[in-house]
Amino acid sequence: GENVEQHPSTLSVQEGDSAVIKCTYSDSASNYFPWYKQELGKRPQLIIDIRSNVGEKKDQRIAVTLNKTAKHFSLHITETQPEDSAVYFCAASRVDGGSQGNLIFGKGTKLSVKP
Amino acid sequence: EAQVTQNPRYLITVTGKKLTVTCSQNMNHEYMSWYRQDPGLGLRQIYYSMNVEVTDKGDVPEGYKVSRKEKRNFPLILESPSPNQTSLYFCASSYGTSGIGEQFFGPGTRLTVL
Numbered sequence: 001g002e003n004v005e006q007h008p009s010t011l012s013v014q015e016g017d018s019a020v021i022k023c024t025y026s027d028s029a030s031n032y033f034p035w036y037k038q039e040l041g042k043r044p045q046l047i048i049d050i051r052s053n054v055g056e057k058k059d060q061r062i063a064v065t066l067n068k069t070a071k072h073f074s075l076h077i078t079e080t081q082p083e084d085s086a087v088y089f090c091a092a093s094r095v096d097g098g099s100q101g102n103l104i105f106g107k108g109t110k111l112s113v114k115p
Numbered sequence: 116e117a118q119v120t121q122n123p124r125y126l127i128t129v130t131g132k133k134l135t136v137t138c139s140q141n142m143n144h145e146y147m148s149w150y151r152q153d154p155g156l157g158l159r160q161i162y163y164s165m166n167v168e169v170t171d172k173g174d175v176p177e178g179y180k181v182s183r184k185e186k187r188n189f190p191l192i193l194e195s196p197s198p199n200q201t202s203l204y205f206c207a208s209s210y211g212t213s214g215i216g217e218q219f220f221g222p223g224t225r226l227t228v229l
Binding site (some may be wrong): 001006032034036043044045046049051089091093095101102103104105106107108 | 146148150155156157158159160163165171173174205215216217218220221222223
């Protein structure tokens with residue numbers, strides 16, 4: 001089955017700096033890669049997602065890149081702000097047959113943005 | 116208001132006492148799922164359902180049951196809870212049958228099994 005590795009487990013940056021979180025996946029058939037943000041004591045919320053037919057997607061200060069050959073994808077946050085402090089989870093899913101609908105999450109990255 | 120609700124939000128129980136955690140969504144979503152969240156392990160999928168009467172196992176289904184008799188409800192049943200099922204549980208739903216697209220999470224249920 002699919003396995004998703006996420007690094008680093010913790011990340012501390014100064015306000016205004018960029019943050020990068022990387023994930024690798026094992027199943028080359030995975031074709032959907034969402035990123036969720038979970039603030040302390042709250043539920044996870046989708047911040048951005050990418051499908052395997054696209055190499056990069058941007059939404060204001062956040063972007064996700066996908067390298068299908070290397071089976072890894074990354075979250076990039078630019079101009080970080082204190083409100084970006086949270087736990088971020090990557091995930092992978094294979095939709096075309098097989099384990100359709102089975103979403104596998106990484107173990108999370110705790111991002112701290114210091115003012 | 117579009118939302119996913121879970122009940123109860125907090126539960127302390129004892130080993131072996133059957134319990135049900137309810138999940139309901141009012142967004143007419145096809146796809147629903149249950150996750151457990153444990154420190155250092157992230158979110159792990161327990162069961163998911165792509166439609167009424169269609170359910171499938173996730174990564175950690177042992178010790179859990181689910182049913183999907185109506186589109187809006189997806190209860191999680193622990194027939195004989197054990198201490199290793201102490202966890203934070205999230206229900207989620209999304210529009211498509213595949214789980215692609217935003218999953219809307221419920222507020223979570225913190226379960227302690229003594």
